[in-house]
Amino acid sequence: MCIFCKIVDGEIPSNKILENEEFIAFHDINPAAPIHVLVIPKEHIESFNDISAQTMAKMTPFIQEVTKKLALDISGYRLITNIGDDGGQEVKHLHFHILGGGKLIWKHYQKNDPHKSL
Ligand code: 5GP
């Protein structure tokens, strides 16, 4: 069972913000911003590649409710989902990162070999 499925089952504790029948929002254990929340479906879906339009349609208002609860809808925030190896996805259970609570930097690509072109 994956680590986020264990959070869904309560086997691993989490600091929850909001929960309904299908989704949970909880604080990231290793925050990358003053506010760093993860939103997951309770169902094990590997990544954004695999979510149905129907489930996404329900996840959208849930994420918006979380951002409102944290007053991030006023101050602004970043919504990210990492997908696969190049995306840097470590946990293979779909999750959206909500980052906020301060000005965020915008830099993603780490060019390891300057001689190698894209
Ligand atoms: P990814 O790199 O897969 O997009 O993000 C995984 C995120 O899950 C990371 O930000 C990491 O800190 C977080 N994380 C990993 N294990 C746990 C855990 O057991 N509890 C919580 N709350 N967050 C976790």
Ligand code: ZN
């Ligand atoms: Zn899972």
